[in-house]
Amino acid sequence: MSESSIDKARDVRPEEALDLKTLSDYLAVSMPNFEGISEIKQFPGGYSNLTYLIKTPHQEFVLRKPPKGAKIKSAHDMKREFNVLSLLQPVYKKMPTPYIYCKDENIVGAPFFMMERVKGVILRNAVPKGLALNKEAFKKLSTNCLLNLVDLHNLELEKSELITLGNPEGYVGRQVSGWTERYFKAETDTITGMNAAAEWLQAHQPKTSATAFIHNDYKYDNLVLDENSLDIKAVLDWEMATIGDPLMDLGTTLAYWVEANDNKALRAFNLTWPEGNLTRKQLLETYAELRHIKIDAILFYYVFGCFKLGVIAQQIYARYKKGFTKDPRFSGLIYVVNACADNAKNAIRFKRIHNFK
Numbered sequence: 146m147s148e149s150s151i152d153k154a155r156d157v158r159p160e161e162a163l164d165l166k167t168l169s170d171y172l173a174v175s176m177p178n179f180e181g182i183s184e185i186k187q188f189p190g191g192y193s194n195l196t197y198l199i200k201t202p203h204q205e206f207v208l209r210k211p212p213k214g215a216k217i218k219s220a221h222d223m224k225r226e227f228n229v230l231s232l233l234q235p236v237y238k239k240m241p242t243p244y245i246y247c248k249d250e251n252i253v254g255a256p257f258f259m260m261e262r263v264k265g266v267i268l269r270n271a272v273p274k275g276l277a278l279n280k281e282a283f284k285k286l287s288t289n290c291l292l293n294l295v296d297l298h299n300l301e302l303e304k305s306e307l308i309t310l311g312n313p314e315g316y317v318g319r320q321v322s323g324w325t326e327r328y329f330k331a332e333t334d335t336i337t338g339m340n341a342a343a344e345w346l347q348a349h350q351p352k353t354s355a356t357a358f359i360h361n362d363y364k365y366d367n368l369v370l371d372e373n374s375l376d377i378k379a380v381l382d383w384e385m386a387t388i389g390d391p392l393m394d395l396g397t398t399l400a401y402w403v404e405a406n407d408n409k410a411l412r413a414f415n416l417t418w419p420e421g422n423l424t425r426k427q428l429l430e431t432y433a434e435l436r437h438i439k440i441d442a443i444l445f446y447y448v449f450g451c452f453k454l455g456v457i458a459q460q461i462y463a464r465y466k467k468g469f470t471k472d473p474r475f476s477g478l479i480y481v482v483n484a485c486a487d488n489a490k491n492a493i494r495f496k497r498i499h500n501f502k
Contacts, residue, residue: 195210229386
């Protein structure tokens with residue numbers, strides 16, 4: 146496969162530029178053997194936190210910081226994401242090494258952290274140039290994606306101290322209330338399907354809940370893949386990782402798991418709709434088999450996932466409408482919110498997570 150398929154950084158968007166000298170001077174003092182910055186680039190993918198490539202004469206690093214105007218603490222807490230990576234490192238290998246966290250907002254305008262740059266392929270809404278993926282490749286990729294999610298949910302919690310990352314007691318209820326509150330704070334348009342999903346989730350919460358380490362944003366474009374084998378080299382974007390019900394994590398992944406018959410507005414989420422990928426039904430059934438669990442309540446978790454993704458898109462769209470970002474990708478996110486609402490509505494109507502026709 147071609148080197149051109151490796152995920153590449155581009156020129157920094159002018160409104161999101163960093164001061165090279167200020168940052169370089171800080172890192173020279175804070176990171177051992179730091180050589181000084183030769184170039185700063187920006188990774189164009191992602192809709193949440195900003196990610197920069199920091200080049201030195203002999204090494205490359207990644208810097209993560211919140212976007213301008215972000216006030217959603219849990220999704221943009223750089224110290225917390227750094228702590229997640231630090232606790233995870235001894236027990237899980239498919240992740241970038243964290244280096245330093247900086248709380249001083251005078252350096253880049255917000256708290257940030259530095260981590261290892263893991264080179265590889267990242268699948269966004271289209272197959273990268275130079276990479277050919279057939280049905281067999283998508284089957285392998287989707288299976289690897291599932292197996293890795295199972296591995297995450299099976300991580301030991303006590304000795305690793307991962308348990309300190311969250312409070313599993315009442316997790317499901319807090320998530321429903323929290324995401325509902327976030328939605329109405331960011332609301333720009335009246336979308337009846339989102340309103341109905343919020344009410345339905347409040348009334349249909351499961352009586353029991355399991356506990357595991359969960360990523361909370363697990364999808365293809367948060368995976369760095371080996372350009373030859375498509376094996377997972379690293380999982381990215383740990384800002385929402387916590388301890389909670391693993392089926393909430395699975396429900397979010399299932400909501401991201403776009404199929405060919407879903408609204409095309411959702412295809413920016415995940416390249417899971419081409420032929421060869423596991424279907425949502427296959428993903429769910431294999432997950433349940435591997436973890437030896439029952440999936441009777443999966444409808445609730447899938448509807449929650451659809452609602453949550455709609456809220457995330459709505460929050461970003463609201464920032465765009467307020468002028469905090471000029472990224473043109475964000476202008477059409479209201480269509481994504483509507484599509485998420487439609488999937489939630491159809492799931493409730495048909496009492497299943499697939500085949501809504």
